[in-house]
Amino acid sequence: MPELRKEPILGRWVIIASERAKRPDDFKSPVPKSPRAGPCPFCEGQEATTPPEIYALRPNGLPKDGKGWDVRVVPNKFPALMIEGNLEKRGKGIYDQMRGIGAHEVIIETPQHLLSVAALPTEHIQKIIQVYKDRLLDLKKDARLVFGLVFKNVGDAAGASLEHTHSQLVATPVTPIRIEQEMKGCKTFFNHRGRCLFCDIIMQDIEDEQRIVINDEHFIAISPFASRFPFETWILPKQHLTHFENITSHLIAPLADILRKVFSKLEKSLNNPPYNMLIHTTPFNLEESEYYHWHIEIIPRITRVAGFEWGTGFYINPVPPENAAAFLREVVV
Amino acid sequence: MPELRKEPILGRWVIIASERAKRPDDFKSPVPKSPRAGPCPFCEGQEATTPPEIYALRPNGLPKDGKGWDVRVVPNKFPALMIEGNLEKRGKGIYDQMRGIGAHEVIIETPQHLLSVAALPTEHIQKIIQVYKDRLLDLKKDARLVFGLVFKNVGDAAGASLEHTHSQLVATPVTPIRIEQEMKGCKTFFNHRGRCLFCDIIMQDIEDEQRIVINDEHFIAISPFASRFPFETWILPKQHLTHFENITSHLIAPLADILRKVFSKLEKSLNNPPYNMLIHTTPFNLEESEYYHWHIEIIPRITRVAGFEWGTGFYINPVPPENAAAFLREVVV
Numbered sequence: 001m002p003e004l005r006k007e008p009i010l011g012r013w014v015i016i017a018s019e020r021a022k023r024p025d026d027f028k029s030p031v032p033k034s035p036r037a038g039p040c041p042f043c044e045g046q047e048a049t050t051p052p053e054i055y056a057l058r059p060n061g062l063p064k065d066g067k068g069w070d071v072r073v074v075p076n077k078f079p080a081l082m083i084e085g086n087l088e089k090r091g092k093g094i095y096d097q098m099r100g101i102g103a104h105e106v107i108i109e110t111p112q113h114l115l116s117v118a119a120l121p122t123e124h125i126q127k128i129i130q131v132y133k134d135r136l137l138d139l140k141k142d143a144r145l146v147f148g149l150v151f152k153n154v155g156d157a158a159g160a161s162l163e164h165t166h167s168q169l170v171a172t173p174v175t176p177i178r179i180e181q182e183m184k185g186c187k188t189f190f191n192h193r194g195r196c197l198f199c200d201i202i203m204q205d206i207e208d209e210q211r212i213v214i215n216d217e218h219f220i221a222i223s224p225f226a227s228r229f230p231f232e233t234w235i236l237p238k239q240h241l242t243h244f245e246n247i248t249s250h251l252i253a254p255l256a257d258i259l260r261k262v263f264s265k266l267e268k269s270l271n272n273p274p275y276n277m278l279i280h281t282t283p284f285n286l287e288e289s290e291y292y293h294w295h296i297e298i299i300p301r302i303t304r305v306a307g308f309e310w311g312t313g314f315y316i317n318p319v320p321p322e323n324a325a326a327f328l329r330e331v332v333v
Numbered sequence: 334m335p336e337l338r339k340e341p342i343l344g345r346w347v348i349i350a351s352e353r354a355k356r357p358d359d360f361k362s363p364v365p366k367s368p369r370a371g372p373c374p375f376c377e378g379q380e381a382t383t384p385p386e387i388y389a390l391r392p393n394g395l396p397k398d399g400k401g402w403d404v405r406v407v408p409n410k411f412p413a414l415m416i417e418g419n420l421e422k423r424g425k426g427i428y429d430q431m432r433g434i435g436a437h438e439v440i441i442e443t444p445q446h447l448l449s450v451a452a453l454p455t456e457h458i459q460k461i462i463q464v465y466k467d468r469l470l471d472l473k474k475d476a477r478l479v480f481g482l483v484f485k486n487v488g489d490a491a492g493a494s495l496e497h498t499h500s501q502l503v504a505t506p507v508t509p510i511r512i513e514q515e516m517k518g519c520k521t522f523f524n525h526r527g528r529c530l531f532c533d534i535i536m537q538d539i540e541d542e543q544r545i546v547i548n549d550e551h552f553i554a555i556s557p558f559a560s561r562f563p564f565e566t567w568i569l570p571k572q573h574l575t576h577f578e579n580i581t582s583h584l585i586a587p588l589a590d591i592l593r594k595v596f597s598k599l600e601k602s603l604n605n606p607p608y609n610m611l612i613h614t615t616p617f618n619l620e621e622s623e624y625y626h627w628h629i630e631i632i633p634r635i636t637r638v639a640g641f642e643w644g645t646g647f648y649i650n651p652v653p654p655e656n657a658a659a660f661l662r663e664v665v666v
Contacts, residue, residue, distance in 0.1 A: 007559035008530060009518045014559040015649045020462025041542070080641070080649045093537045095558045151640030159639025168641070176645030185342045197341060197427070204426045225428045226340035226347040278644030289586075299643060307484030308413070311611030312509030312631060313404070316348045316413045320336075 002081055002100025002245050004174065012165040012177045015100055020277045042164035043082055045112035050074040054105060066089060068123065071131045073169075075318030077103035080170060087144060087173055103139050103148075107131055110165060116272070117152070117165050118263035120250075124157050124206040125256035127166070129247070132279070135169055136245035140284040145171040147179060147283045151246070155274025168279075175283050184282065185291050190291035196240050210322040213329060214261055216256040221319035223328070227305055230319035231270060231328065233262055234295040244281035244294040259296075261300045266300060285310035334415055335433030337507065345510045348413050348433055368503060375497035377444035383407040387438060388457045388468060388612075390460055403457065404464045405441040406502075413503060414439035420477060420506055436481075438473050438503040440464055443498060449605070450485070450498050450598035458589035460562070461500070462580070468502055469578035473617040478504040480616045482513060483577070488607025500610075508616050515613065516625050523624035525610050531626030543655040546592055551587040552594050556654035556661070562636055563652035564661065565593055566601060568629040577614035577627040591630075597631060598666035606633040 002017040041049040049067045051074050055242055057070035075083075081102030089098040109117055109128050117125060137146045148171040153160040189197040205211050205222050213221040213233055221235045235258055237251065247255070266273060283293040374382040380398045384407050390570040391402035408416075414435030422431040442450055442461050450458060469481045481504040486493040522530040538544050538555050546554040546566055554568045569593055570584065580588070599606060602617040643647055 005559040007561075008534070009515050010523070011518060012559070012561075013647055014561055015647060016653050017649050017651050018561075018653050019663050067379070094533050095537070147645075149644045150428065151643060153639045159637040170641055171643075172645070172647065176647055177533055178644065178646035181646075182342050185344060190339070200427050201341070204428070224340070226338040226345070227349075228340075228345075228347055230356035238536050265353075276640035276643050278640050280644065297644070304490075304492040305638070306486045308482060308610050310482075310609050311482045311484050311613065311630075312348070312503075313511035313514075314346055314348060314505065314509055316350050320349050320351050 002079075003086065004098045004100050006096040007151050008096075009095050010177065013172075013174055013260055016081050017100065019250055020071075021235045022148035027278065040162065040165060042106075042111055042165050043113050043236065044069070044109045046305060047072075050106075050108075055131070055138070057131060069111060070259050071110070071127050073105050073131060073135060075198055076104040076168065080174065081225040098173065101144055102141075103145065103169065103172050105134070105135060105169045106166040107150075107166070107169060114165050115163050116154075116263065116267060118260055118267055120123075120165075120260075122253070122260055123258055126252050129252050129256055129259075129331060130166070132169070133252075135283075139169070139171045140245065142171070144173050146285045147172050147175050148281075149176070152275075152277040154276070155272070155301070158199060158276050160274070179283065183282075186291045186293075196291055196293050198236060198266060199240055200239055202236055211325045213265070213325050214258055216254060216258055218251055218257045221258055222324040225321060227317055227319075227321040227324065228315035229299050230317060231273075231300045231302070231324045232317075232321070233264060233266065233298045233328070235259065235262060235298070236293065237295075239288070240287045242282040242292055244279050246320075262298065265328045265331040266298070268333060269301060269328060269331045270302065273302050275300045334418065335413060337431045337433050339425050339429040340447070341429075343510065345469060345635050346505075346507055350433070359540075373446055373495065373497050374496060375404070375439075375441045376446050380405075383439075383441075384410060388464070388471070389465060389563075391487060401620070402444060404443070404460050404657055406438050406439065406468060409439050411439040414505065422463065431506065434477055435505050436475075436478065436502065438468060438502045440468070440483075440500040441497065442500060442501075446503050447498050448496050448542060449596065449600060451593055451600055454497075455589045457651050458593055462588055462592075463501070465502070466580055466585075469614075472502070472504045473578065477506050479618045480505050480508050481578075481614075482509070483612040487608040487609070487610075488605075488634070491607035491609050492605070498611070501533065504635060508641050512616065513548075514614065516615075521625045521661055523649060529624055529626050531569060531628060532573055535571055544658045546598070546658050547591055549587060549591055551584055552591045554591055556658040558654060560650055560652075560654040561648035562632050562634075563634070563656045564606075564633045564651060565650075566599065566631045566661070568592065568595060568631070569626065570628075573623070574627055575615045575621045575625055577612050594666055595631065598661045598664040599631070602661060602664045603633060603635065606635050608633045 055073040057071045062068040077169045081100045087098045148202040152167045211223045276299045388406040389402040390404045395401040420431045485500045519530045609632045
């Protein structure tokens with residue numbers, strides 16, 4: 001059973017995933033990448049090679065764990081957290097810990113062996129978003145879980161272990177520190193100014209123009225003012241919305257469209273870079289608020305994070321976001 | 334001139350190092366590693382190929398930028414921050430920025446082309462620590478600078494661009510968010526319990542025994558309770574000390590000794606892993622306090638940081654720190 005441990009200085013939680021534990025010898029670097037034997041377990045026809053499915057979009061009447069699906073959700077084969085059991089929160093001296101309860105699911109985005117979500121038609125990307133929503137709404141019913149992170153790792157350098165396009169969903173029993181910090185910053189801003197900080201970012205970036213990548217009717221894609229990484233791109237709904245899982249059907253199509261465009265631009269201009277995508281949304285256990293705004297962060301992993309960044313929380317970005325945005329605006333997709 | 338920009342949500346600063354700017358085409362991944370042409374610029378005899386030296390330990394009478402030094406400090410050839418100029422703090426709407434003023438120095442640890450600091454005798458490592466101290470004390474005199482981070486990047490995956498063993502020092506005009514957060518956590522603990530949290534960690538870890546790597550008279554090396562990474566190792570002075578740069582001469586030899594032992598253990602057991610080392614200390618502009626304690630963090634870079642970590646601030650560590658410590662204790666060096 002994995003364990004959640006709290007770092008007493010920052011209050012950051014760490015998952016000690018002892019189930020995944022390897023002998024220290026396995027870490028002798030460079031970590032050899034074992035070539036995958038046999039067919040891709042995410043492809044249609046290989047359903048038996050994954051753990052039994054949790055959920056799938058497939059025409060009525062077709063059997064579970066068989067062919068014919070559009071989007072399929074399975075438990076992660078090497079889960080960071082386990083869904084069964086109680087939290088058993090406990091402390092010893094200054095240290096706090098609990099059992100590693102949570103969900104860790106893989107969303108297989110297509111039955112075809114495609115390497116990029118941008119290769120899918122917008123209509124199919126809508127289905128993927130629908131599955132994100134459905135899974136979050138389902139996990140939200142579990143009173144032990146307070147936050148769900150939907151994310152994508154694409155490419156080796158971004159931590160992907162399989163190339164077949166997929167997303168992941170991890171639901172945690174504590175609010176992640178990053179979300180807590182973002183919400184705290186937004187609340188402080190709201191208390192001072194009476195407005196949502198993300199709404200202000202959208203307004204100012206539209207006015208400034210220079211950091212806009214795409215400005216659609218319902219969504220905006222920007223290179224944020226203090227981008228940590230070259231070509232970091234955020235997608236935000238223009239309307240003040242707090243919970244991603246409450247996305248209404250009229251917004252799913254425009255979100256699918258802007259996601260496809262942003263990924264296509266990044267892939268085309270940067271030659272299919274490794275990247276991470278993550279959705280930041282309000283924790284399950286909090287109501288709608290005036291101060292927090294869900295958004296998507298896309299981080300191309302083309303620069304290295306080194307000692308200075310780890311030591312300070314500063315980032316060094318060699319590409320001014322205004323240059324990145326101008327460049328991405330020009331890419332025809 | 335690089336620019337410092339504040340991310341309005343978390344309050345994190347980012348260095349937009351436009352001097353380092355490359356055309357977007359340069360980021361087409363995978364980033365090709367250009368093989369270094371010619372001799373190593375950090376080796377003795379190549380002094381003319383670095384920017385003119387800032388400082389060096391060398392026998393009296395020998396000329397600057399010539400041979401015969403033990404440890405040599407030069408400006409980083411591609412500095413993230415520039416030492417000349419005023420901060421010119423300014424804002425536009427919700428965004429804050431200032432000029433990228435600061436120091437970015439490279440500490441060449443030995444004139445010989447060695448790849449590891451652990452290959453040096455303890456007496457030489459003492460000299461390196463002395464240089465860290467001397468440079469921090471000098472930069473502290475500059476009223477524009479409030480924090481100095483000494484760090485090491487070793488190996489490609491840890492962001493090193495040259496293999497000749499070296500450290501870096503970056504001094505910043507704002508307190509890094511990571512240091513602010515650590516100090517805040519320690520202050521909260523002190524306000525509740527009246528003790529330094531790091532002193533408590535040392536006491537509890539000595540009592541628990543399991544996370545101890547080395548327990549010397551003056552210093553301790555531990556695998557922290559909530560280690561983010563496999564074989565993450567911290568070195569702390571047992572005495573409550575707040576400012577690294579005030580290290581007294583009787584502690585320099587034991588620090589050199591424990592550093593050499595820890596690096597040797599990590600290198601021997603993990604086959605020369607890439608790693609980052611960083612020294613966390615009290616900002617220049619703060620007095621000694623009862624609540625913050627300088628310490629060294631060493632992070633082997635043998636696992637990947639992916640979307641889940643970026644999105645949440647959680648880390649997944651497959652090696653329980655108790656196992657890591659037991660393993661490292663056994664390594665004979």
